[in-house]
Amino acid sequence: MADKAQLQEAIKTQGEVVRKLKSEKASKEQIDEEVAKLLQLKAQLGGDEGKHVFVLKTAKETLTGKYGEDSKLIYDLKDQGGELLSLRYDLTVPFARYLAMNKITNIKRYHIAKVYRRDNPAMTRGRYREFYQCDFDIAGQYDAMIPDAECLKIVYEILNELDLGDFHIKVNDRRILDGMFAVCGVPDEKFRTICSTVDKLDKMAWEDVKKEMVNEKGLSEDVADRIGEYVSMQGGQDLAERLLQDPKLSQNKQACAGLTDMKLLFSYLELFQVTDKVVFDLSLARGLDYYTGVIYEAILSQTIPAPAEQNGADEAGVSVGSVAGGGRYDGLVGMFDPKGRKVPCVGVSIGIERIFSIMEQKAETSSEKVRTTETQVLVASAQKNLLEERLKLTSELWNAGVKAEVLYKKNPKLLSQLQHCEETGIPLVAILGEQELKDGVVKLRNVASREEVDVPRADLVDEIKKRTL
Amino acid sequence: MADKAQLQEAIKTQGEVVRKLKSEKASKEQIDEEVAKLLQLKAQLGGDEGKHVFVLKTAKETLTGKYGEDSKLIYDLKDQGGELLSLRYDLTVPFARYLAMNKITNIKRYHIAKVYRRDNPAMTRGRYREFYQCDFDIAGQYDAMIPDAECLKIVYEILNELDLGDFHIKVNDRRILDGMFAVCGVPDEKFRTICSTVDKLDKMAWEDVKKEMVNEKGLSEDVADRIGEYVSMQGGQDLAERLLQDPKLSQNKQACAGLTDMKLLFSYLELFQVTDKVVFDLSLARGLDYYTGVIYEAILSQTIPAPAEQNGADEAGVSVGSVAGGGRYDGLVGMFDPKGRKVPCVGVSIGIERIFSIMEQKAETSSEKVRTTETQVLVASAQKNLLEERLKLTSELWNAGVKAEVLYKKNPKLLSQLQHCEETGIPLVAILGEQELKDGVVKLRNVASREEVDVPRADLVDEIKKRTL
Secondary structure, eight states, rough: OOOOHHHHHHHHHHHHHHHHHTTTOOOHHHHHHHEEEEEHHHHHSSSSSTTTOOOOOBBHHHTTTTTGGGGGGHHHHHHHHEEEEEOOOOSSSHHHHHHHHTTOOOEEEEEEEEEESSSOOOOOEEEEBBBEEEEEESSSSSSHHHHHHHHHHHHHHHHHTTTTOOOOEEEEEHHHHHHHHHHHHOOOOGHHHHHHGGGGGTTTTTHHHHHHIIIIIIOOOOHHHHHHHHOOOOHOOOOOOHHHTTTGGGGHHHHHOOOOOOOHHHHHHHHHHHHTEEEEETOOOSSSSTOSSEEEEEEEEEEEEOOGOOOOSSSSSEEEOOOEEEOOOHHHHHSSSTOOOOOEEEEEHHHHHHHHHHHHHHHHHHHHHOOOOOEEEEESSSSOOHHHHHHHHHHHHHHHHHEEOOOSSSSSSHHHHHHHHHTTOOOOOEOOOOOHHHHHHEEEEETTTTTEEEEGGGHHHHHOOOOOO | OOOOHHHHHHHHHHHHHHHHHHHTTHHHHHHHHHHHHHHHHHHHHOOOGGGGGSSSSBHHHTTTTGGGGGGGGGGEEETTSSOOOOOOOOOOHHHHHHHHTTTOOOEEEEEEEEOOOOOOGGGGGGSSSEEEEEEEEEOOOOOHHHHHHHHHHHHHHHHHHHOOOOOEEEEHHHHHHHHHHHHOOGGGGGHHHHHHHGGGGGGHHHHHHHHIIIIIIIOOOHHHHHHHHHHOEEESSSHHHHHHTOOTGGGHHHHHHHHHHHHHHHHHHHHTTTTTEEETTTTTTOSOTTTOOOEEEEEEEEEEEEOOGGGTTTTTOOOOOEEEEEEEEEHHHHHHHHHHOOOEEEEEOOOHHHHHHHHHHHHHHHOOOOOOOOOOEEEEESEEESHHHHHHHHHHHHHHHHHHHEOOOOSSHHHHHHHHHHHHHOOEEEEOHHHHHTEEEEEEEETTTEEEEEGGGGGGHHHHHTTTT
């Protein structure tokens, strides 16, 4: 919150803005908006904010200074009171704020929710302005690299199980980057901006990155070349060991801390059996300012073939690139705590929308049938006037915990009931007819094999559960 | 979008605002903000907005005219372009818009997401300005009352299984209400506003509702009294039958259609075995304009005792009231379709946040322990220097699909590992020691019973799965 003198100054300025607009007969809307701001400022000065605030506002201030050069992608909105509000840019900053506000010092959780980016959308690559992210974070004061290794294991597991083709996970450490910049002769105040430039190495050739460093960011050629040598290095635990012997890097305290942790991280990753996909890559930078230690990014190796109808000359395949990323951010929670109490955190954001778009394209290309329902059984009838019996049986199955469905028609044709199962992937049909009702049985049909068997009504639930385990 | 002359005027005014702020040496932030607005306005003038718009904007217009008198609760925002935007008020209108835009004519789905109300929050009752709703809807042209009955069955199931105490579900039909107003002598143009007044009968006495009808809404006493007779009626299928014989209502086509459907609905509810909680109640009105047929609302009967520390004289218990509601809205999708094509829909919104607040209070009152994790087993050790063995075993369990956890400490004490299980409700501990490693076993401990047994490492996964079925 601004101090009193600043507020009074702001109220004065704002009052003049309003008077000026009025004298110029500006639009009512514009005047209203500026008046609202004025009232807001006055309320801040006079009121006891804490009293009546139930809605916790994520004001723009919460987001600024956290994303470095990516800040321009934050979606701003204005609320009715004229306060500056933004849509959340990621789930990490809100998570950190949540921990600080609720004084939580230990938590492990995942969170799937929408985030917003004022970016150029690219639908085929699964890049939207509003999209879902899935975050997993571990917060708490723990021994080095154990939670960090778990985050990488999780990314590995997800990408492996989703069967999205070959992938690799690049790992680096903000401290190694900073140490590297220092020993290469980058001035302190240029670390962050040079970091952003290095981050472009996945999309740009080294020559172009170097040009940006020299021409736009004002590094000397020498310094850029020294950086160039380091950022071309890739390896595993061996590289960390080798760099700990590097005459320049080994003189830098930060770099040494980062490299020692990197060695430890790889030893844990070895135990987790994921080192085949993890690469220690000195060119990985990631643009966000809040990282303080390990950083990582998962990249799919393959391009996904575009579906036939969109397959133009230029778009033969879709390269999706990064599908997950994250790192350690030990300072972020403290930024939201009035007393600056730190809660070390490490986490990962999974771009589920991108992953979905790949899975969808894969399904389209392979003409694989995707099951769209969890329904185990459709309650059907071959004869007319059996709606009530169908509803009764459906209710019985529901009550027994079976996922059952019934067509919402009085007298549907058997064929259309079977077609519904084939279209949606329902594996079983429970067929009722006069004869079955008389005999106390239900005809259970396997949709795929078309095989039918009469099951005593009392055994139906068990039989369905057995067949749909 | 504003027209060109308006924009040019706004740019001029904004330019002056910026110049003024600069001359007054206002804060950089404030100037930047006003400059940004100026650039935005200029961009609007020059750019071709349509070209790069991929994000479908839910403009305020989408929401207006759908909520009747509740419209004042819509949370308005302003986006950067100065367009009027709002936060979504419920999930029904966005669902209808989604169907129309994607030309979907058949779907059954649930959706859990946040909605926003500019209302007075009441935390203890689970009423917030931003809160989650859970909607279930069935869209499609089907035979009468079958999907409607399924919605009621679902509400019944949810409230029953969550064990929230006694409840009842009021049911009515918009057509019965309209027919009733017509035969009572309410002028057509007052149907909606009188409907809103009737809707208050759950919070106000009839005398006060009548007063509002007469004094504020301008009905004659006679008309109000006639309404009063009807809205005091409650029953089941029998009441629907009786009203079909009512000399006045039976002359009204709409009322008859509604009553016939109500009879049918109850016959299906009978098959679903839920009639013990469902009441046909002519006083149920629900405020929203979009309903066209059946409407319903689920109400918890009991008040929940407030937790001891908050238990003041005035707040002896918390009455939560309505926890779910919905109905049929056959016209809403058509309002979003350029050709007005209708898709009949019926659905229900479950106030999960309210339900959670009741469950939390119940748990607090009963001092019941709520399990906060799904973890099946904690991998632990009693001796030092076994971190690597713990990580290895954890990874083995993860790879086998077991939900396992490990403390992120090099050498945690056995006691703190056991305490962690007790606090979070992890039922099993897999304990490793030098001896166990040598013998190729793991000591599996039941946290509750403290019983321990040595399990051969090869059998561990099966044993854990068997014990945590």
